[in-house]
Amino acid sequence: MGTGEILWNGLALFLTLSIFSILYKDNPFYKIAEHLVVGVSAGYFAIILYYNSFIPKVWVPVVHESKFLYILPTILGVLMWTRFSRKWSWVSRYPIAAYMGIGMGVAIPVTMQAYILVPLYATMQPIGFTSMALFNNLLVAAGVLCALVYFFFSKEHTGAFGGVAKVGIWTLMVGFGAGFGLTVMGRVSLLIERFTFMRDYLQKLFGF
Amino acid sequence: MRREVPIVICFLAGLSFILEYFIPHQSVRPFFENFRQWAIIVMTFAYVLGISNIVRVNYHVIHRKGRDWFYKIILIVGLFFMIIMGVFFGGIGEGTVFFWMYNNAYSPLQSTMFALLAFFIASAAFRAFRVRTFQASLLAITALIVMLGRVPVGENVWKSFPDLVEWIMNVPQLAGKRAIMIGAALGAISTALKVLVGLERTYLGGE
Amino acid sequence: MSLNVVKFPVFPHLKKIIFPPRWLILFFLFLILNPVSSYAQEDLSSSWFNYHRVNMLVFLIFFFAVIVIFIERAKVGKSLFIRRIAGLDAIEEAVGRATEMGKPVLYISGIEDVDNIQTVASMIILGNVAKMVAGYETPLYVPVCMPFVVPIAEERVKEGYAAAGKPEAYNRDNVRYISSEQFAYAAGVNGIMMREKPAANLMFGSFYAESLLMAETGLATGAIQVAGTANIHQLPFFIVACDYTIIGEELFATSAYLSKEPKLLGSLKGSDLAKAIIMIILAVGALLDTLGITHFASWFYIE
Numbered sequence: 186m187g188t189g190e191i192l193w194n195g196l197a198l199f200l201t202l203s204i205f206s207i208l209y210k211d212n213p214f215y216k217i218a219e220h221l222v223v224g225v226s227a228g229y230f231a232i233i234l235y236y237n238s239f240i241p242k243v244w245v246p247v248v249h250e251s252k253f254l255y256i257l258p259t260i261l262g263v264l265m266w267t268r269f270s271r272k273w274s275w276v277s278r279y280p281i282a283a284y285m286g287i288g289m290g291v292a293i294p295v296t297m298q299a300y301i302l303v304p305l306y307a308t309m310q311p312i313g314f315t316s317m318a319l320f321n322n323l324l325v326a327a328g329v330l331c332a333l334v335y336f337f338f339s340k341e342h343t344g345a346f347g348g349v350a351k352v353g354i355w356t357l358m359v360g361f362g363a364g365f366g367l368t369v370m371g372r373v374s375l376l377i378e379r380f381t382f383m384r385d386y387l388q389k390l391f392g393f
Numbered sequence: 394m395r396r397e398v399p400i401v402i403c404f405l406a407g408l409s410f411i412l413e414y415f416i417p418h419q420s421v422r423p424f425f426e427n428f429r430q431w432a433i434i435v436m437t438f439a440y441v442l443g444i445s446n447i448v449r450v451n452y453h454v455i456h457r458k459g460r461d462w463f464y465k466i467i468l469i470v471g472l473f474f475m476i477i478m479g480v481f482f483g484g485i486g487e488g489t490v491f492f493w494m495y496n497n498a499y500s501p502l503q504s505t506m507f508a509l510l511a512f513f514i515a516s517a518a519f520r521a522f523r524v525r526t527f528q529a530s531l532l533a534i535t536a537l538i539v540m541l542g543r544v545p546v547g548e549n550v551w552k553s554f555p556d557l558v559e560w561i562m563n564v565p566q567l568a569g570k571r572a573i574m575i576g577a578a579l580g581a582i583s584t585a586l587k588v589l590v591g592l593e594r595t596y597l598g599g600e
Numbered sequence: 601m602s603l604n605v606v607k608f609p610v611f612p613h614l615k616k617i618i619f620p621p622r623w624l625i626l627f628f629l630f631l632i633l634n635p636v637s638s639y640a641q642e643d644l645s646s647s648w649f650n651y652h653r654v655n656m657l658v659f660l661i662f663f664f665a666v667i668v669i670f671i672e673r674a675k676v677g678k679s680l681f682i683r684r685i686a687g688l689d690a691i692e693e694a695v696g697r698a699t700e701m702g703k704p705v706l707y708i709s710g711i712e713d714v715d716n717i718q719t720v721a722s723m724i725i726l727g728n729v730a731k732m733v734a735g736y737e738t739p740l741y742v743p744v745c746m747p748f749v750v751p752i753a754e755e756r757v758k759e760g761y762a763a764a765g766k767p768e769a770y771n772r773d774n775v776r777y778i779s780s781e782q783f784a785y786a787a788g789v790n791g792i793m794m795r796e797k798p799a800a801n802l803m804f805g806s807f808y809a810e811s812l813l814m815a816e817t818g819l820a821t822g823a824i825q826v827a828g829t830a831n832i833h834q835l836p837f838f839i840v841a842c843d844y845t846i847i848g849e850e851l852f853a854t855s856a857y858l859s860k861e862p863k864l865l866g867s868l869k870g871s872d873l874a875k876a877i878i879m880i881i882l883a884v885g886a887l888l889d890t891l892g893i894t895h896f897a898s899w900f901y902i903e
Contacts, residue, residue: 226784228475262438288715290410300578309885328568360569362535376511580852
């Protein structure tokens, strides 16, 4: 390992330990790491947008390829900067409106497809009591129905309706518990990865 | 001009992308693809607002020597260091200072923040098991079962643990997930629709 | 005795189920007969309409119509009952406690941009929170993750303060862009939590793995925490670490409720009707599938 690499990896180790130090309490090392990660990441994103968006999508098409159609989105983008002026800041609503419109327009059919039709189709399975598979299908369908009742806003959750809604929230809670339990293992492996990095660095540095 | 035009822009942009979903014709695909790129271009320019916000807010703290002003200097230096290195000192390719900063400052900071979750999830789990209500206990017990079912020791305790976990994932978990998806999608679509037709004008702000 | 005079004192809604309106019967007949599925074709690159998605078009038009009808009904003053949403009380309680203590309120709007509908809902809630906070001498911090959210959050907070008659109390520096990288954002937000010690942390929007980092830190600082998201994987963590969690659709309902405009509440009612119809479709589909009739369910299959 060369000196440059030792220094760079040393920085990585120092920052790793600084972030972990928050587990003890807020301290100057953590504050340095925290402010550095915020500043560096904001700068990182600025550069990524510059090279992956501004250069290939604005600079090259307009200046080198004379595709003047790209001036339009550029103007829309520049209109965002009217936010710097008190008098003209309302103009920034145009690009914001376009951006939101595109976002909503893309989201509506995709949401309808992926989050309504797909789960609906998947839940419409044969149900019954004669086999475990059929019974499980019945439980899934019943669980979906009860949990949907929980999300009703037009009616108070009282009486029989409230009872069904209660079963609905129980179903949701069991689901959340499963999600929680499943994630724990993934998070532990992330921690192990960081410890492996620190061990490898120290091994390389001291040769043991 | 100030309110009506943005509403019309929003509506037309939204409507065209809803229509795009139904139009497979090859001649219109490039048009929509271009339009999507436009959104990224606009976002790129909007990023300048973010950077200016960071600079303004932190400059004010540094200027009046507010709390932790020294750390705000580190933040601003980090920000401009990355920008200057990326633009003026060899770009972002392998071997550049930007690249080394990414690998040895940005990346470890990010992955260590992520790794902190292991401790946080442990404390959250500990708290979850000190159950207060029936609903919370359902969550805690299921989490415990799923955790045990996913490690070898669980199978040693009771050989059917993995099967039970599979059943939980395929039945109650699936049912809950689907119900949330359907409900949330309905709420999301109706909110999006209100934005498109101009009933919800949050993005316009005041006069 | 005509059917119309039959009384249902015990469960009046039963009447609606047994005698559904004509349009609903027609809608179901249309689905069962499935008249358009045979139009499906393979190569669509020269077609102007994707026939595989005709079902989607029907549902979108149907859903839009339901929402618009209810909004119109609300506009003409028809009273629409909407139950009190518990999340709303939780928000008011959290803000109330913070203002009583004279401590800041922290509002976290998730890590996605305004092209995400959850972020839009979050911005609606933010405006109302700003209105609640404005009357007191407590700051409202809004750390932001995405650049487009910055101007909208600024406007929402400013508008909220103006609506409460306190435009001069608005401090532009309290809406802070942090970073578009999720963990850098979490680090920045955690910094605010640990050093400014807000008494109320409100987290509404689209969250990912950073949710627990923020919620646990907030819990450690002793803040009252209310969170809401439709991101299923993050809900367990909010439930464990927050005092109150708004689940899935409740996030959108809370935003509609907070706007207090009857026409926006109308959409909630429309959404409920759509939900009821989906439930009926689900039950009918499962029963027909059990009987071996898959024709009905195939209507909901989409490529």
